[in-house]
Amino acid sequence: MEATSSSCPVMLVTQAITNLEKCKSMTELRQIHALMIKTNLVANTFAASKLVSFCCLSGGLDHAVSVFHRIQNPNPFIYFTLIKCFTDSSNPLESISLYAHMLTCLEDWKGVEFSLPSVLKACGKIKAFDEGQQVHGQILKTHFLFDPFVANSVIRMYLEFGRVEFARQVFDEMPERDVISWNSMITGYLREGDVELARGLFDEMPGRDLVSYNAMIDGYGKCGKCELAEEIFGMTSQKDVKTWTSMISAYLHNHYPKKALDMFREMLCLGIQPDAPALVSVLSAIADLGFIEEGKWIHAYISTKKIKMSNGFIGSALIDMYAKCGHLENAFHVFRSISHKRNIGDWNSMISGLAIHGLGTVALEVFHDMERMDIEPDEITFLGLLGACSHGGLVDEGQHCFKLMQEKYKIVPKVQHYGCIIDLLGRAGHLEDALGVLQNMPFEADVLAWKAILSASIKHENAAAGENAALRAIELAPEDSSCYVLLSNIYAKAGRWDDVAKIRSMMKQRTVGKIPGCSSILVKGKVHIFLVGKAMDENCTDEVLSKIKDVVSRLKFEGYEPDLTQVLLDVEEEGKESLLSLHSEKMALAFGLINTSHGAPIHIVKNLRICRDCHSFIKLVSRVYNRRIVVRDQNRFHHFENGFCSCKEYW
DNA sequence: ATAGGGTTAG
Incomplete structure (x- = not known):
């Protein structure tokens, strides 16, 4: 028998729901529950299911279960409420058990299909393959495959298991496919890396929606096919923030951070508000480029829009950006400001940030804080730590970390x-x-x-x-x-x-092309880019070249001798020295000397590893011209001061 | 009730 709602006036029900929605604590919830028992509102299906779901939301799953057990003859909808809560909880297995229990209690299976997506999701989540197949079997027997919600959930479950061929079979057999069925199969193939099959379905499907486009952009981006991602991006006129984020991260994955940043700017111009994922990916692009000004802008944007730094990746992305732009103090500042709500990514970004600056000992200290606070390190933490030890020349400490990760934390290297x-x-x-x-x-x-x-x-x-x-x-x-x-x-x-x-x-x-060296420097808020012997803004090329000549002759007085041992590939002997003097980091440095005031620090970002000659050249410049010079190369940071480099030749 | 985007890594 269905619980009667006629015994409870509609007013009372609405009142109870409003109370539930306002409810802030478990104590309040218990009071409301008591009142509902007194007025027999628990007999009302709608009110009771609301009660159960509110218990789940405020974290009192146990309470939800006890409320549930007091409901006589719960109908499929009340079952569904609790099943869904279990699926989303840390113990999805309960969802499967409750579903099985429901089947033995119900005489009429009407309404059961509402629980099926949740149960299938639970199977997928805990990789319960056998149980999942059993549910699938029941669905076939009871013809619920006609319900696209159910069939799509079966597809999703098999994809979750990594069994695309099973998913495809359901896709082929289901009587009525909707856009979600197509999109699910497409993302399934994309996750397997099978872009051709995914594209086939994409071309074949009757009506695409935004999700279809976004999935393809994302898939192409992740497998290194940036041009194809661009093609899909151009195919759709309606774009949402996820479309843009997919394209931005496609550029990012394919090492086009500048294009990623430009894409972000274009999005802003069109009035699209970036959300957390969009900001995280653009921060990563900015970190790659070392564009501190843009990074600060994003940081300010996050603060004014009150975007949370604690959950998600915003905190780690900011720490990473500041560290990679050479502003370790700011990275530390962000890291400290979230000290009570740090996630593993925040710790990892901080440790890796210290690693690229060669601050091995500090990185180890941060790690010890982590241990003191009982934060479980993961494999990335140890990659950061090992890198920190390596760049800091800490051999024993590094070997100790390697042991620790295996013995104490049971991480298989x-x-x-x-x-x-x-x-x-x-x-x-x-x-x-x-x-x-x-x-x-x-x-x-x-x-x-x-x-x-x-x-x-x-x-x-x-x-x-x-x-x-x-x-x-x-x-x-x-x-x-x-x-x-x-x-x-x-x-x-x-x-x-x-x-x-x-x-x-x-x-x-083999047509192996050398990647051209490229350095950038920030002067008065503007980024200037240099290639070998050439400024991107050609107007200043000549001035820079003559400045380099000056610097070289002044340094020669101080004992500088060009180190020709690394220019042996393409050049005749007499060209070596001049070629060496044209390296992009020397160009950027000369530009910095011309255009910044005496004593101001100079920040340079280089795409390749700094060469030995440039390294000793810059060391000398830091002393002779009395400048702090910070260079980020492909591997790490070099802080030059008074003739010394922070890397202590560890690079 | 079912489908889509994000960080840290030698």
């Missing part, structure tokens, strides 16, 4: 973690040990592991080890120009000119 350890040992000159780790680790060595050995070999002048490492790295990443260049440098240094020529022609044959 990935190939990246081994890469860090190899790098750590290699940099510190323990080349044999580094090779030992590489040979004994439970993974095939990847490019980065070999590149770590390669740069350690070069630094510690072991040509044979370097040659071997370079050859292995080239095998694994034939498109990466840096390994060819380093190898040919090794050959050149040994006078093996035939081999130098061989490498050069190999590069030509």
Whole structure:
């Protein structure tokens, strides 16, 4: 028998609901419940289900269950309320049990279909494959597959299991597909990396909506097909903030941070309000570019719009941005300001931020705070820590961290973690040990592991080890120009000119292009970009070139000797010195010397690793011209002051 | 009741 609502006047029901909606604490909730029992409102289906769902929302799942048990003959809708709560809770298994229990209690299955999406979601969430198949079986028997809500949920569940072929079968069998069915299949294929199949469905589907477009943009972006993402982006005239965010992150994933930033600006111009995810992705682009002014603007925007820093990634994105723009104090400031509501990402960003500045000891201190506060570190925390030790030359501490992560935190190291350890040992000159780790680790060595050995070999002048490492790295990443260049440098240094020529022609044959060096500098709020021997704003090229000449001759007085050992690939002997002096970071530095006042610090961002000559050049400039110079290269920060660099030659 | 976007990583 259905609980009667006729016994309760409508007024009372509405009153109870209003009370529930205003309710702020469990104590209040209990009072309302008591009143509802007194007036027999608990017998009213609608009021009772509201009560159950409010219990769930305020975190009192237990209370919800006890309320539920006092309801006589709960109807499918009340079951549904609690099932949904269980699905969203940390214990979705309960949702499946309650569903099974409901089936044994109900005589009439009318209304059961409302619970099916929740139950299927619960199965997917806890990867309960067998249970999921059982529910699927029941759905087939009871013909609920006719209900697109139900069928779509079955599809979603199989996708959650990673079984696209099962999902596809349901998709093919279901009597009536709606736009959600198509979109679900498309995202399923995209998650598998099967863009062609996804695109096939996208082209074939009868009526696309925004979700379809956004999913394709996102999918293309993630698999490195930026042009195709752009194509889809251009196909739809209606765009929402997610469309823009998808395109921004597509640019980001494909290493076009400038385009990502431009896209964000365009979005703002059209009056679209960025939300947290949009801001997080643009912050990441800004961090890549090192555009501190834009970063500060976004920070101010977040503050004025009162966007929460605690949940989500806003805090970590801000910390990361400030650290990568060289403003560690601001990163720390954000980090401190969220001290009571930090998530793991906030800690990780702070630790990695300190790592790129070479502040290994501080990073370890932050980690100790984390341990004191019982925050469970994850694998990224340890990548940051190992990197911090590596850049800070802290060999023992790094090895200790590596042990700690396995023994105390039971984290199984990935190939990246081994890469860090190899790098750590290699940099510190323990080349044999580094090779030992590489040979004994439970993974095939990847490019980065070999590149770590390669740069350690070069630094510690072991040509044979370097040659071997370079050859292995080239095998694994034939498109990466840096390994060819380093190898040919090794050959050149040994006078093996035939081999130098061989490498050069190999590069030509494989059309491996060198990535052009590029540096940027911020002067009076404007970013200026320099390539080798050329300013993007060509008006100032000549002025910069003559300034470099001045600086070089002044430094030569102080004992500067151009280090020609790294310009061995393409150039004749007499061209080497002038080519060296045209490196983009020297151009940017000269521009900074011309256009900033005496004693003002200079910040430069470079896309590649800084070369040895530029490094000693800038050290000297910092002393002779009495300037603090901060350079971010591909790997880390260099803080130059009074002739010294913070990296202590660890780079 | 079912589908879409986000950070930190050698």
